[in-house]
Amino acid sequence: MRNPLPAVARALGTRSWLLRLATVVVWADARLHRLTRGRVSLVGIAGLPSLRLTTLGRRSGLPRSNNLLYYPDGDEYVVTGSNWGKPNDPAWTFNLRAHPDATVEVRGKALPVRARELKGREYDLMWRALLEFWPGYGMERAVAQRDLPVFVLTPDGSQPDE
Template identity: 50%
Template sequence: MPALERPVPALGRLVRRIGHSRWFAACTPLVVPADRLVARLTRGRVIALGMVPSLLLTTTGRRSGQPRSTPLLAVPDGDGYVVVGSNWGRSEHPAWTLNLLAHPAATVTVGGREIPVQGRLAEGAERDRLWRLLVAEWPAYQTYVNRAGGRELRVFRLEPRQRVEPG
């Protein structure tokens, strides 16, 4: 599995500091379309505008059946990656988590490479361990828990799967 891009250190520190603020959570969804465009134009080499270690997750829409791509902060874990459905602390789960629960086969784009993965909802002791990894990378996740009004943020482990060749 390719390594996640390392953010620009000064920019990464600044973003982590302001990541707890309500205005950041309110503004970030407005930036996501631009982030998707940058990821597409750079063929997945720049995601989250290079501010945090990230990947582009492409799920299958649970209702539409169409591919849906979402830039996400990610943490490496062995041969896979860990992501969380924080939705910036909003009370509802982000759509990508519902898609991944309905259709666990997905792809991630990391460093310009597309990798087939299987999404698995982490639970129990594994979730606790993965949560610590996520909060170490993005401390604002703990703030998002408090904002989410009792919603448990879904933590997923994205594990590599074999690419199935047609025919």
């Protein structure tokens, strides 16, 4: 039997009232992550892929962690700076731009990654895939009135030669 929760989550993700619950959802997800030592998240309960991204603060240099929905693309993780439809990019995007080396935790396992922000045609192609994966990004982009930054997180050791 197929899990119906991802389809339900995707449908709810296109409802504007969900954006008003952002603070509560983020708070509850952080507590759930702490209680389960990273093995369970609200996004994960909904049957969607989630990770905990730890970046270095661009000003403080201190570790900063955020639970995020991600789009799996081969062995890479694609994350979107939607910030729940707010007009500004989330802090973690500024941190990744300043310090692209980060860590992701998926199902309780930590993995070093390197971030690369998508631009131009590469962004456009990924944006289409992201909208199919999570239609709510379209609503969040419209509400925010900005392009949502998209980053590819590549596990260390899988970096293409530059």
